[in-house]
Every structure is written in C-alpha cells, then in structure tokens.
Amino acid sequence: MTRTRLARHALRIFRAALKAADPERAVREHFHFDGEIIRVGRERLHASAFDRIQVIGAGKASAAMALALETILGRRISGGLVNVPDGPLPKLRRIELHPSGHPIPDRRGEQGARRMLAIAEAAGARDLLICLISGGASALMPVPSPGITLQRKRGITRSLLRAGASIHEMNAVRKHLSRIKGGQLARAAFPAIMLTLILSDVVGDDPSVIGSGPTIADPSTREDAIRILKKYRVALPAAALVDTPKPGDPRLARAHYEIVGSNRQAIRAAREVAKRLGYRTLVLSTTIQGETKDVAQVHAAIAREVLATAQPVKPPACLLSGGETTVTVRGTGLGGRNQEFVLAAALELQSAQAAGRGVKRMGNSAGLAAPGESFVREFLQRGGPVTILSAGTDGIDGPTDAAGAFADESTVPRAAALGLDARQFLENNDSYRFFKRMGTLIKTGPTGTNVMDIRLLLIG
Numbered sequence: 001m002t003r004t005r006l007a008r009h010a011l012r013i014f015r016a017a018l019k020a021a022d023p024e025r026a027v028r029e030h031f032h033f034d035g036e037i038i039r040v041g042r043e044r045l046h047a048s049a050f051d052r053i054q055v056i057g058a059g060k061a062s063a064a065m066a067l068a069l070e071t072i073l074g075r076r077i078s079g080g081l082v083n084v085p086d087g088p089l090p091k092l093r094r095i096e097l098h099p100s101g102h103p104i105p106d107r108r109g110e111q112g113a114r115r116m117l118a119i120a121e122a123a124g125a126r127d128l129l130i131c132l133i134s135g136g137a138s139a140l141m142p143v144p145s146p147g148i149t150l151q152r153k154r155g156i157t158r159s160l161l162r163a164g165a166s167i168h169e170m171n172a173v174r175k176h177l178s179r180i181k182g183g184q185l186a187r188a189a190f191p192a193i194m195l196t197l198i199l200s201d202v203v204g205d206d207p208s209v210i211g212s213g214p215t216i217a218d219p220s221t222r223e224d225a226i227r228i229l230k231k232y233r234v235a236l237p238a239a240a241l242v243d244t245p246k247p248g249d250p251r252l253a254r255a256h257y258e259i260v261g262s263n264r265q266a267i268r269a270a271r272e273v274a275k276r277l278g279y280r281t282l283v284l285s286t287t288i289q290g291e292t293k294d295v296a297q298v299h300a301a302i303a304r305e306v307l308a309t310a311q312p313v314k315p316p317a318c319l320l321s322g323g324e325t326t327v328t329v330r331g332t333g334l335g336g337r338n339q340e341f342v343l344a345a346a347l348e349l350q351s352a353q354a355a356g357r358g359v360k361r362m363g364n365s366a367g368l369a370a371p372g373e374s375f376v377r378e379f380l381q382r383g384g385p386v387t388i389l390s391a392g393t394d395g396i397d398g399p400t401d402a403a404g405a406f407a408d409e410s411t412v413p414r415a416a417a418l419g420l421d422a423r424q425f426l427e428n429n430d431s432y433r434f435f436k437r438m439g440t441l442i443k444t445g446p447t448g449t450n451v452m453d454i455r456l457l458l459i460g
Contacts, residue, residue: 004387004408005460006385006386006387006408006458006460007387007389007406007408007440009274009277009279009387009458010387010388010389010406010456010458011389011406011442012273012277013270013273013274013277013318013389013456013458014270014389014391014442014454014456016269016270016272016273017266017267017269017270017393017454018266018393018444018447018449018454019269020261020265020266020268020269020270021199021261021265021266021393021447021449021450021451022064022261022448022449023061023062023064023065023068023134023199023260023261023448023449024064024065024067024068025068026065026068026199026260026261026265027064027065027068027069027072027197027260028068028072029260030197030258030260031068031069031072031197031258031260032072033047033072033073033076035047036048038128038195040195040197040256040258041256041258043195043256043258045128045193045195047076049126050126050127050128050193051124051126051127052078052123052126052127052128053073053076053077053078053127053128053130054077054078054079054080054119054123054127054128054129054130055069055070055077055079055080055081055082055094055095055129055130055131055132056080056081056082056116056119056120056129056130056131056132056185057082057083057116057130057131057132057133057137057196058082058083058084058100058109058112058113058132058133058134058136058137058140058141058211059084059132059133059134059135059136059137059140059199059211059450060084060085060102060134060135060136060394060446060448060449060450061134061135061199061261061448061449061450062082062083062084062132062133062134062137062140063082063084063089063090063097063448064090064448064449065132065134065197065199065260066080066082066090066092066095066097066132067090067092069095069130069132069197070092070093070094070095075094077094077095078094079094079095079096080094080095080096080119080130081095081096081098081112081115081116081119082095082096082097082098082132083098083099083100083108083109083112083113083116083137083140083141084097084098084099084100084140085099085100085102085136085140086099086100086101086102087099087446098111098112098115100112100140101139101140102136102139102140103136103139104139104154105139105140105142105150105153105154106142106150107150109139109140109141109142110142110143110144110150112140112141113140113141113142113143113180114143116141116180116185117143117179117180117185117188120185120186120188120189120192120194121188121189123189123192124191124192125191125192127189127192127193128192128193128195129189129192129193129194129195130195130196130197131185131186131194131195131196131197131214131215132196132197133196133197133198133199133210133211133214133215134198134199134201134210134211134449134450135199135201135210135211135394135450135451136201136211136450137210137211137212137214138171138174138181138211138212141180141181141211141212141214142178143178143179143180144177144178144179145176145177145178145179145240145241145242146179146240146242147237147239147240148177148236148240153174153177156173156177156229156234156236157170157174159232159234160173160228160232160234163232163233163234164232165228165232167202167209168209169228169231171209171212171213171220172220172224172225172228173225173228173229174212175212175213175218175220175225175244176220176222176225176241176242176243176244177225177240177241177242178212178242179242180214181211181212181213181214181218181244182208182212182213182214182216182218182220182244182245183208183213183214183215183216183217183218183244183245183249183252183255184214184242184244184245185214185215186214186215186216186245186251186252186255187245187249187251187252189215189255190251190252190254190255191254192254193254193255193256194215194254194255194256195256195257195258196215196216196255196256196257196258197257197258197260198210198211198257198258198259198260199259199260199261199262199449199450199451200259200261200262200263200451201394201450201451201452202324202452203263203286203287203288203289203323203324203452204287205259205262205263205264207257207259208220215252215255215257216255216257217245217246217247217248217249217252218244218245218246219246219247220244222238222241222242222243225241226238226241261449261451262286262451263286263322263323263393263451263452263453263454264286264322265451266322266393266451266454267283267286267320267321267322267454270320270454270456271283271318271320274318274320274456274458278316279316279317279318279458280313280314280315280316280317280318281313281317281318281320282312282313282317282318282319282320283320283321284299284302284319284320284321285321285322285323286321286322286323287322287323288321288322288323288324288325288455289323289324289325289326290325290326291325291326291327291328292325292326292327292337292340292341292344293340293344293426295325295341296340296341296342296344296345296348297344297345297348299319299321299341299345299388299455299457300345300348300349300457301348302319302457303319303349303386303457303459304349306319306459307386307459315459315460316458316459316460317458317459318456318457318458318459319456319457319459320454320455320456321455321456322451322452322453322454322455323452323453324337324452324453325337325341325453327340327398327429329429330427330429331427331428331429331430332428332429332430333425333428333429333430333431333432333433334398334399334400334429334430334432334433335397335398335400335429335430335431335432335433336392336396336397336398336399336400336402336404336431336432337397337398337453338390338391338392338397338403338404338405338453338455339390339397339398339400339402339404339405339431339432339434339435339441340426340429340431341388341390341404341455342388342389342390342404342405342406342407342431342435343405343407343422343425343426343431343434343435344426345388345390345407345457346388346407346408346411346412346422347412347422347423347426349386349388349409350409350411350412350413350422385408385409385459385460386408386409386457386458386459386460387406387407387408387457387458388406388407388408388456388457389404389405389406389442389454389455389456389457389458390404390405390406390453390454390455390456391403391404391405391442391444391453391454392404392450392452392453393447393449393450393451393452393453393454394446394447394449394450395443395444395445395446395447396446398432400432401443402432402435402441402442402443403442403443403444403447404441404442404453405431405435405440405441405442406440406442407435407438407440411438411440414438415434415437415438418437420434420437420438422434
C-alpha cells in the first residue's frame, strides 16, 4: 500500500512517542551525577556518604535502564543484579543482567529475585541501593511467600486472569503471596537508602501498582486479597498470605522513588511533533481503560464532531490518547487490543460516512445553508481524510508480532473490493489477519520499553 501523507505523519508521530519512552533516555534525563552529588528529582545524595552503590531490579526495560545507569555512575557502582526477559542484551561491566521467564515466571526469575533480596538484607546504613522497575517486573521477580510454590502461585494468577480480575486486583493478591513485592524489598534493605527509578506501564502511574511495587508501601491488605480470591472463587489457604508494609512504616522512610518515563511523557512528545507538522492537537486522556470496541466508538464519534462542527478542535487536527484497553475475546481469530481498536474505529467512521452521504441538505428556516455545511457535505462525498493509528509502545500487541496497525478512510472499502468483510474480521477478533491482508500492520519488534498504548486520529 502507498502510504498517504496522513499515514506517514501518523507513523512519524508514533515514533516520537516511542523515542520519548526510550528507557535509556528516560534515565539520563532524570538521573544526574557530577562526580560528587547524585540528583534525582528532589533528592540530592552525596556519593561520598556511601561505601557501596548497588543496582537491582527487573522489567522489560530494565536492561536499557541499567546501561544508562552504569554509563552515568561508572566505577561508583559496586555491583548488582537485574532480572530481564530473554533476548539480546547490552554488555555491562558492573551490573549482572540475569535472563528470566516472562510473561510466565520461572525458576531463573525466582533465583535472581532471591539474590536481590539477599543483597537488600545485607545492606547497611552506608549503602545505596538503586532499584530499576519497569513493566514486566512483577513476573520477573517471583519469590513466593512461605507455604506456597511458584507453580501454585502461577496457577492462581492464571485463574484470576481467566476470571477477569483487574490489574489492581491481581497485584493486591500477588503482593500478599510474595516475599519481595508490596514494599517488602525496601523493608528488607532498611537502614540502607533505597532509590527506585520507575518506567510506568499502568494507568495513573500508581507506583504501588507498577511491578507490584517492591519498594513502595502497600495500601492493600491481606483482607483485600482474601476478598478478591473469594470474589473470583479462587481457593487458597489464608495462611499463605503475608503482611506487607503500609504507608507510614518507618522501615520505608529511607526509600524514595522517581517516575522517569510514562504514557503522559510519550503523549506529550507526540503532541509536540503533531504541532510541528501543522495539526491542532487535543489530548483526550492518558488514562483510558475499558472495552476496546467501546473506546474506538467514542474516538470515532469525537472525530465525526470535529469534521461536522470543528469542535472541540478545528481541522487539521490530531486527537491523541493513551492508556490500556481490554478485549473480550469471543472469536477464534488473531489480534491485539490496538489492532482491534483501529478496525473498530475504521468501521465506525466508514458506517457514519456511508450514512451521511444520503443525508439531505441542511438548512435553517430561511433556507440558508448551515455553517460548515459545504465542508461536511464535501467530506462525506469523498470519504473523509482520516487516519487512525494505535500501537503498543513495547512493540507487542496481544499474541502477535505487530505493535498495532493503522487505517484510513479507504481501508474498509478497499477490503470490500478484495472480498474481505471487515465487520466479520472484527466479530471474530481477527484484526491481525485483516491488517496483514491490507498491508497496514505496524511492526517495530520488541522495543525494550513499555508505557502502555498510543492512539491517534489525524483529521486532514
């Protein structure tokens, strides 16, 4: 497919968001060291106050974060261990990168996490522990609580997933079935200073949820975990659930954190590039959740309003949103939430445009054309210059090798000309095969980062 100008712009805007979410860049922008003082956010730490600086952590972006940290601190780092997913890794001299199972926790991850816990427990008042946390850390740091095996814990997680538990409910249970999550890693490190750098992959950037918050006080309780297990009818002895440190726990008083990357920052970068390309921009939200098809319908409705009334923003316009939606799978197809969003939104716009072509001429009682009528009629007649894009910043959308997809006003009619029924593909949750046939999948490969999804609609 020859990419239209809007499609080229959409891909350029998405790449800007990816660049802003780059974990190495994120650490460099927030962590500074002049040879004497470490500056992170509001924290100012004198390097001479520490006998050892060690690095621990886990996540899909943690290898790149560790590389940035080792470049900045150099020989000041005494050592460390970071659990990372399998795959190509940078060569580090002072921080060990420990490949572990993801998204299914495995023994390698447990071994690495236990070594991190031992590092924390051995730390003293003149130690600085820097913890790197990004999406995937929860699966990469499995240390089951006493009385439960890793296999049993995996089974509970699978049961909660199948039952439709939210990420907040999942993490509330995970924390109380772990020896390291829910602030327990920071508690083990006391009285050392713990400094956590976080790349957020959750809506709202709640640090206690990201990676199940191993260094953050846990507002959830054992009673919450028991209630959630009962709600979803998952059997587990209450004795297997452990207590976690709560907000105000004095053993977490020396633990600090900084969010170095998030969906908001990625959307902000995308917005700036869209402005430079000549679009009036509107950020709908960076905290969007819900059923993907419903979210797509709302986005399409806003796009139609822009075209009909130039509200809430006048074309040429770029509508941006972030967050993480969910798909209720009823079909047998292949796809992910981003590809499904694009297909659902394209169908919604195409249906509205088809209906609009038959609308009679608008007018007022004096027989005069309504404001903007000629523009709307012309748009409806020619199909409308709209490009839709949605993609995951981690480069993975569902069980596919694509990050997402893009479509424009010609996608659904072109598919019909090829004998493809777009609505049937949507109903079968088969968006991947649809966009593969149309040639508009977005394939970045694993990006080494994750700040949820980027969605945009360009209206020419």
